[in-house]
Amino acid sequence: MRKRNSNAKLFSLPEKSQRDIFALGESMSVKEACAKIALPIEMGGYEVEVCEATLSNFLAEWRTELAIEKHREQIRERARMSEAVTHELDDSQRDGIDTMTMDSLRAWVSRSIMDQELSAKEVKAFMGILQKNRAQDLEERKVALLEQKAAFVDEMKDRAANREGGLTPEDMEEIERKLKLL
Secondary structure (H helix, E strand, C coil): CCCCCCCHHHHCCCHHHHHHHHHHHHHCCHHHHHHHHHCCHHHCCCCCCCCHHHHHHHHHHHHHHHHHHHHHHHHHHHHHHHHHHHHHHHHHHHCCCCHHHHHHHHHHHHHHHHCCCCCHHHHHHHHHHHHHHHHHHHHHHHHHHHHHHHHHHHHHHHHHHHCCCCCCHHHHHHHHHHHHHC
16 A cells, blocks of 8 residues: 555645645744644634644645746746747848848747847847848838839830820820839
């Protein structure tokens, strides 16, 4: 027959009660917490008698579980940051940065995030730079399109000035077609 864990009484309680007992054990001495836990439910206790060693073991297991959960959450957060940066880098790649540079940058950022070499603040700053870079690229594209439109309008003005009858129906169709494209 297998030996029963001495703190099994505490772990058989509902999770909320376990959390409350953990908080109680963290806020006062183990001896005081044992006395409080043994009180009847009407008096704010749990009607569970445990020795100090049992409560200490229970608290240690809870601290370990909470530390593990905190570590897991940090890993998940770093993975989310890495994914967000990778997504941002994918968008930047479409905006003119060559593939090899982007792959190297993506690998470096992901590795740095997971190895905790970059803080959340640094990742945010890095993403801000990428977004500014993309905004600048978009602005440059807008300027180029406006320049193309202006050149086209100038060309059409020259055609109209060099002809006696102005623009032909074909010219008008070409204007409409090109302005839709630009």
